[in-house]
Amino acid sequence: MNLADKGQQLAKKGIIAQFITSLVLIVIVFCVNPDHTVAVVIGSITFIIPHSFFAYWTFRYAGATKSRIVAQSFNQGLKIKLVLTTVFFAIAFSQLNTAPFPVFGAYVVAMLSQWFAMVWLSRKS
Template identity: 65%
Template sequence: MNLANNGKKLAKKGIVAQCISSLVLILIVLIIKPEYTVAVVLGALSFIIPHSIFAYWSFRYAGATKSKLVVQSFSKGLKLKLALTAIFFATAFSQLNAAPVPLLGAYVVAMVSQWLAMYRLRQMS
């Protein structure tokens, strides 16, 4: 039995919650302010994709015998998440001229939805 399975399942549920809340936000923005849709999509993706990669790297290894690998993998995942987030923001602002408030707002919604999902899932277990 893989010790990281519970963490992987929890991470998947959090990512699903992020995707659902981001899609709802995108649909709302598409109806109310369609000109901000691209910025909202980029903002949501700026959190979801790096965070998903971080979750993958974080739960690659588990167990006391692999403690050094767990720490290294977590560290590498965190560095990748930070670098990818910076790349997403730099691209959105410099190449696509995305509106800052909708982009950052969608980023925050994706981040907070993940926190709320983890809190809710912890309450359910």
């Protein structure tokens, strides 16, 4: 049994919750205001992809003997997440010319869904 398995499973469930919440938001926005659908997709992706990479990078190692590697992976994951998020926002606003409110709104909804999922899943287990 790998010590990181529990964290990996929790991270996967959180990412699934983000994905489902984002899909529901995209469908709602598409029905209400189709012009902002692309912006909402970009905003959701801007959180989900970097956070998924961070979760993967963080939970590669576990255990007391690997504490230095675990801390190093966490720090590297945070840096990569920040860079990826910045790149996605730069692309959204420079190349795709999207409206800021739907992009940031979808980003915040994806982030909050992950937080609520973690609270709910940690109470459940």
